[in-house]
Amino acid sequence: MGKHHDKDFKIYAARLVLEEGRKPRELAEELNISIPTLRNWINIYKETNEVGSADSSNGFSGLSLKEEKDKIIKDLQEENEILKKAMHIFIKQPK
Incomplete structure (x- = not known):
């Protein structure tokens, strides 16, 4: 598939x-x-x-190609920030 x-x-x-x-x-x-x-x-x-x-x-x-690239970059940066925050939450939890 x-x-x-x-x-x-x-x-x-x-x-x-x-x-x-x-x-x-x-x-x-x-x-x-x-x-x-x-x-x-x-x-x-x-x-x-x-x-x-x-x-x-x-x-x-x-959107123009440049605007499209900028949008993709912005979206990826936001996703990275969310993942970083989630990682910190999981690291802080006791096992």
């Missing part, structure tokens, strides 16, 4: 190819996904943009 990636990750990967000119073969290898999977995400992203719909139901966030 294959991995399931969230919509934000798929959009991010498609944008790397379409907006930054990354080569699908290299990016697919880097992200550990198949080339056909990446090409499918790119086609879906293209179709979504042609329609011009920027609502959350289709997964397109309407």
Whole structure:
């Protein structure tokens, strides 16, 4: 059974190819996904943009690539802070 990636990750990967000119073969290898999977995400992203719909139901966030990266970084930083706090709670509990 294959991995399931969230919509934000798929959009991010498609944008790397379409907006930054990354080569699908290299990016697919880097992200550990198949080339056909990446090409499918790119086609879906293209179709979504042609329609011009920027609502959350289709997964397109309407953010630029830089904004998307910043959002991902911010989310990861928040997750790390939560994990750090949880780690301290577990360390302090007596065995």
